[in-house]
Amino acid sequence: MTPISQYGEFKLIEHITKAFPLFNPNTLKTIGDDAAVVKSEKDKVNVFSTDLLMEGVHFDLGYVPLKHLGYKAVTVNLSDIFAMNAVPYGITVGLAFSNRFPVEAIEELYEGVRAACSRYGVELLGGDTSSSRQGLVLAVTAYGSAPEEEIAYRNGAKANDLVCVTGDLGGAYAGFLVLEREKKTFLANPDLQPDLTFYDYVVGRQLKPESQPNILSKLREKGVKPTSMIDISDGLASELHHICGQSKCGVTIYADKLPIDYQTVSVAEEFNISPVTFALNGGEDYELLFTVDIGDFQKIKDIENVTIIGHITPDAGVLDIVLSPTQITPIEAQGFRHF
């Protein structure tokens, strides 16, 4: 293992970033100057989003591999750009870590960053590296662009719009519960190696979330513009409250329409929690929640990985979930409380 002190900050950055290819001829400068330089795209608006990932709050290095952490840090951020119906261009990465980490650990983390950059075709534009007296800190800012008329805000939903989600929900939280349980088991008896074979899907959802930009492309192809959109980071319930709050409307969704993977259901049963609760309040799915005009029903009904889960109502602040034909309950926003 190579101590960081053998490199120093500048050489470490050079060493780590030389493996990053450039994707776009508009990128004039990335690492190695005071700032990155990118040609701006004519007739487009720029979008920006920042996320922090803090050790002990957002991740536990006890079971999160560094490569996955790097990958997730990028995806989480790009998810915000996609949620504007924009196309991400590049990211900056601020990374702080203790000097107990060897160079190889940082390489592993950046392998994950690189894999995500390649997967989504975004540039590593720049960043900052610092030591940390505390835990590992990742601060990623993503930059993207879109024609102004394509931007989807949270405030455009209107009565009768269809409410849609991509992918499936609750899996990341199921994975989190499994990983926490296995960690406890392992700490109690280090000879028991965790077997996660039966949980591969939900553990993957937690450790290595993916965004679904291909669905946005399909919507564009079909001429559908979401009337509102948000990414599902804090749980469907919390995001529905954001959409309805900003759009001054209500919503009715149907529990039996919620897309939930069978593995998520099975974990929910193990933990004696309703899978619907996982889907509503689990968080970290990084799927997209969006609304479309009801006139677009024919255009979206057959898009793979898009599920219509309900509709917007004119009743501002009234958010309901239909659990059964006779049981309708208000949707409570729990979200993720850091403090």
Place this chain on the structure above:
Amino acid sequence: MTPISQYGEFKLIEHITKAFPLFNPNTLKTIGDDAAVVKSEKDKVNVFSTDLLMEGVHFDLGYVPLKHLGYKAVTVNLSDIFAMNAVPYGITVGLAFSNRFPVEAIEELYEGVRAACSRYGVELLGGDTSSSRQGLVLAVTAYGSAPEEEIAYRNGAKANDLVCVTGDLGGAYAGFLVLEREKKTFLANPDLQPDLTFYDYVVGRQLKPESQPNILSKLREKGVKPTSMIDISDGLASELHHICGQSKCGVTIYADKLPIDYQTVSVAEEFNISPVTFALNGGEDYELLFTVDIGDFQKIKDIENVTIIGHITPDAGVLDIVLSPTQITPIEAQGFRHF
């Protein structure tokens, strides 16, 4: 004092950011959606820069007021944008802090952020707020733009160019030494209140650095484009190495030309260190180091707060400082080693 838990993340952000005015009609959306949205400027390139400020590494809350910290976090970042000869447009702020902080502390920090945003006319575009199990973390990303032909990289210096700096050097480090000394005195005897009257300038340089965009405007007015530019964050010596390394040239500077404030000189004497060492290796001055074609001498010689300290030579890798007519020494890059 109001505990953060009384607000929660979303309300805290709303509470803190409502005081931020918008400066630019091109800003379509800031806080409150998945990402900020800004109209891009025609025929300009975008520039991006990220900096981390970590408690215990970059600042000591023992003597750094939160308001100053917020101000400095912004300035440090804008400094990188100015160093590209670009104009900053907006910032995103990632902030993580322990829930021991009351709301009032976060308000104070954001007052500093707001003061800096107003001072430099930049928007708070967005950000992220998280709790931290560890210390306070500030991650600021700045975004700006400029016509492509005006961007000043680090690699454009050429033989005979004049080497210039803005403002004066070494003051921030002098301030740092004074603050560290007073902290020790205070910890040893809490009844002794530190008297910083005689050190106001250097303490200000450390706690509340300012950028000098007006000098860049003057250069533009006079039709002078720096052939290379960098901001002085790690100390003049380190930055000269960056310029010469990337421009494949050498440099000769003159100790008696270095702009050093009398208070910096006086602190250097107290600590028995040469003021030239402060200027070369002190760091955190956030002044600009730039080179101009020798033909521009007449245009720049009378610009206030610009000092010509030497010239570029064709001898790649040969960096010298003339201490006296008979004493010439190589410039060693110490820089700031985090690890």
